[in-house]
Amino acid sequence: MWLLIGSGIILFFGFMAFTGAPYVPSKRRDVRQALSDLYRLDKKDTLVDIGAGDGIVLREASQRGARAVGYEINPIIAWIAMWLSRKDPRVTVKIGNFWRESLPDSTTVVYTFGDDRDIKKMYAKVEREATRLQRTLVFISYGFAVKGVVAKRQLGAYFRYDITPLQGKDCTV
Numbered sequence: 151m152w153l154l155i156g157s158g159i160i161l162f163f164g165f166m167a168f169t170g171a172p173y174v175p176s177k178r179r180d181v182r183q184a185l186s187d188l189y190r191l192d193k194k195d196t197l198v199d200i201g202a203g204d205g206i207v208l209r210e211a212s213q214r215g216a217r218a219v220g221y222e223i224n225p226i227i228a229w230i231a232m233w234l235s236r237k238d239p240r241v242t243v244k245i246g247n248f249w250r251e252s253l254p255d256s257t258t259v260v261y262t263f264g265d266d267r268d269i270k271k272m273y274a275k276v277e278r279e280a281t282r283l284q285r286t287l288v289f290i291s292y293g294f295a296v297k298g299v300v301a302k303r304q305l306g307a308y309f310r311y312d313i314t315p316l317q318g319k320d321c322t323v
């Protein structure tokens with residue numbers, strides 16, 4: 151019985167790894183540095199974490215007074231994030247595939263700890279959302295640079311991009 155349950159869980163997480171970055175949490179010390187030195191997050195902000203994991207980034211954002219919304223495709227990890235964040239009214243965790251979601255209209259910062267194969271696609275998605283919202287969005291990537299785009303700033307393993315709305319013929323929103 152336990153072997154069956156264990157195999158099921160391993161298969162489930164294995165399948166999830168194919169849908170995007172596998173679950174590995176950001177280091178808390180790094181997150182704290184990013185949200186103060188790379189971008190000074192405060193109560194005027196809404197931070198969205200693409201692939202929220204256990205919600206560590208969301209709770210750090212909330213501690214700075216920001217609203218924080220995370221999308222997590224793996225329901226088991228999402229439930230853990232909800233449980234760990236249950237006393238934090240500024241944190242929302244949504245179970246779902248980020249690629250099918252629009253960002254909340256109040257979004258100011260998008261955080262991701264993604265993977266190399268998806269980072270360019272994520273940048274393009276955030277760019278479309280910046281165009282829809284008609285304002286600049288700060289995009290913070292942990293561990294992966296966007297190839298062909300110059301970062302506004304780099305701090306440790308973080309890359310910060312300020313993504314402006316597309317103009318004219320580049321705009322397909």
Ligand SMILES: C[S@@+](CC[C@H](N)C(=O)[O-])C[C@H]1O[C@@H](n2cnc3c(N)ncnc32)[C@H](O)[C@@H]1O
Pocket residue numbers: 166169170171172173174175176199200201202203204205206207221222223224227246247248249262263264
């Ligand atoms: C490397 S972890 C990062 C977790 C958290 N953001 C952090 O920094 O601690 C990536 C997470 O993204 C989730 N994920 C992968 N693809 C996704 C998708 N298409 N939509 C939502 N979540 C996704 C994974 O399940 C995993 O928990």
